[in-house]
Amino acid sequence: MAQKNRTRFAILGMLAFQPMSGYDIKKIVDNSIAYFWKENYGHIYPMLAELSREGLIKLQGRDRKKETKGGPERKVYAITEQGKKAVKEWLYQPHAAENSRIELLLKLFFGMLVPMEISIAAIERERDAAINILKELKSIRKQAHAGEQNETSLFPLITLSYGEKHYKAVIEWCEETIAFLKKTTKGMKK
Amino acid sequence: MAQKNRTRFAILGMLAFQPMSGYDIKKIVDNSIAYFWKENYGHIYPMLAELSREGLIKLQGRDRKKETKGGPERKVYAITEQGKKAVKEWLYQPHAAENSRIELLLKLFFGMLVPMEISIAAIERERDAAINILKELKSIRKQAHAGEQNETSLFPLITLSYGEKHYKAVIEWCEETIAFLKKTTKGMKK
DNA sequence: AGGAGTATATATCAGACTGATATATTAATG
DNA sequence: CATTAATATATCAGTCTGATATATACTCCT
Numbered sequence: 001m002a003q004k005n006r007t008r009f010a011i012l013g014m015l016a017f018q019p020m021s022g023y024d025i026k027k028i029v030d031n032s033i034a035y036f037w038k039e040n041y042g043h044i045y046p047m048l049a050e051l052s053r054e055g056l057i058k059l060q061g062r063d064r065k066k067e068t069k070g071g072p073e074r075k076v077y078a079i080t081e082q083g084k085k086a087v088k089e090w091l092y093q094p095h096a097a098e099n100s101r102i103e104l105l106l107k108l109f110f111g112m113l114v115p116m117e118i119s120i121a122a123i124e125r126e127r128d129a130a131i132n133i134l135k136e137l138k139s140i141r142k143q144a145h146a147g148e149q150n151e152t153s154l155f156p157l158i159t160l161s162y163g164e165k166h167y168k169a170v171i172e173w174c175e176e177t178i179a180f181l182k183k184t185t186k187g188m189k190k
Numbered sequence: 191m192a193q194k195n196r197t198r199f200a201i202l203g204m205l206a207f208q209p210m211s212g213y214d215i216k217k218i219v220d221n222s223i224a225y226f227w228k229e230n231y232g233h234i235y236p237m238l239a240e241l242s243r244e245g246l247i248k249l250q251g252r253d254r255k256k257e258t259k260g261g262p263e264r265k266v267y268a269i270t271e272q273g274k275k276a277v278k279e280w281l282y283q284p285h286a287a288e289n290s291r292i293e294l295l296l297k298l299f300f301g302m303l304v305p306m307e308i309s310i311a312a313i314e315r316e317r318d319a320a321i322n323i324l325k326e327l328k329s330i331r332k333q334a335h336a337g338e339q340n341e342t343s344l345f346p347l348i349t350l351s352y353g354e355k356h357y358k359a360v361i362e363w364c365e366e367t368i369a370f371l372k373k374t375t376k377g378m379k380k
Numbered sequence: 381a382g383g384a385g386t387a388t389a390t391a392t393c394a395g396a397c398t399g400a401t402a403t404a405t406t407a408a409t410g
Numbered sequence: 411c412a413t414t415a416a417t418a419t420a421t422c423a424g425t426c427t428g429a430t431a432t433a434t435a436c437t438c439c440t
């Protein structure tokens with residue numbers, strides 16, 4: 001196997017919190033962990049079918065939320081005992097190193113091919129994006145603190161603090177780098 | 191198009207420094223930018239063929255390095271004027287947000303499913319890995335400072351400082367989080 | 381009443397990316 | 411001269427992404 005499928009475990013883990021539809025899973029991922037994990041419908045729906053075939057989850061029923069505005073019935077899936085066992089097994093295993101690809105840095109690495117202003121502008125956009133994400137994290141933290149505190153709510157808080165630390169570091173680096181490049185450019189123009 | 195192919199531009203950018211073989215490109219990527227970008231042979235070789243067909247690079251010749259120990263002849267590719275134009279165009283364009291997936295955080299998010307020691311051990315492994323990468327970055331910085339300073343060498347230094355800042359932040363977060371979780375566990379055991 | 385607009389929901393696909401493996405060449409080693 | 415190790419190219423199954431297609435049912439407006 002070239003890679004292990006992690007969407008599988010992301011879905012199982014989410015269903016361990018509560019039964020949900022594919023649409024719900026996407027919503028929750030987008031609203032609570034998007035700063036470190038993303039999922040696509042293109043992966044979620046086929047995986048729900050697969051997990052269902054394997055007996056790790058099962059279709060609990062079809063319904064329509066009361067607070068919902070419209071749309072077709074939701075297919076709500078629940079995790080099975082077998083499914084819970086599978087996530088736990090995965091949680092026990094150490095994971096491989098991430099293979100991040102940071103396009104900004106790749107572009108900066110080739111910065112000698114374009115005028116300095118282009119590189120600086122790219123870093124400024126990165127800084128602004130990071131500031132926005134940090135704002136979102138602030139609102140997630142607010143929600144988290146408003147809810148009840150228990151053992152389960154502990155873990156979302158530590159992933160949150162990772163996000164905060166990361167984006168603060170990114171912003172810092174952007175500021176420093178912009179200043180550095182501007183100084184260098186001025187020096188070169190003489 | 192679902193995504194844009196970035197391997198294409200990574201290869202073109204590398205060939206803008208100097209003519210190289212696919213094997214060389216992989217080596218350079220692994221040794222100088224692996225902390226923010228990775229490439230596979232599985233992507234490099236087909237892309238070299240494609241870029242060659244499109245006239246963005248051309249086969250400069252086959253040779254064997256003097257300092258090399260053995261192996262078959264290298265196919266050395268050089269970037270063409272058209273290829274240079276293509277990278278530059280790409281460099282001018284703003285890039286989309288990254289979609290990082292941090293498996294450690296996903297596992298921690300589901301931490302309530304396993305004993306606390308399992309989560310703590312995972313963070314400890316992350317911290318150790320980050321410490322090792324930081325060491326590698328230190329050696330890259332040493333090499334960089336040893337070489338001649340010019341406009342081109344400027345950019346690798348700023349990507350390097352991103353890496354340093356990032357991994358330092360990760361280590362900090364790991365230390366704080368481990369301490370926090372240990373304290374919490376002790377409190378719970380009473 | 382009916383049409384437009386919008387949120388909900390499931391599904392599929394081309395193309396990008398990964399990690400492993402297969403194949404072959406040549407130098408150095410013993 | 412067989413073995414080992416480094417060099418080099420190539421291919422493939424499986425994962426992941428982003429876009430798009432299809433359809434349902436509610437709300438709002440005229």
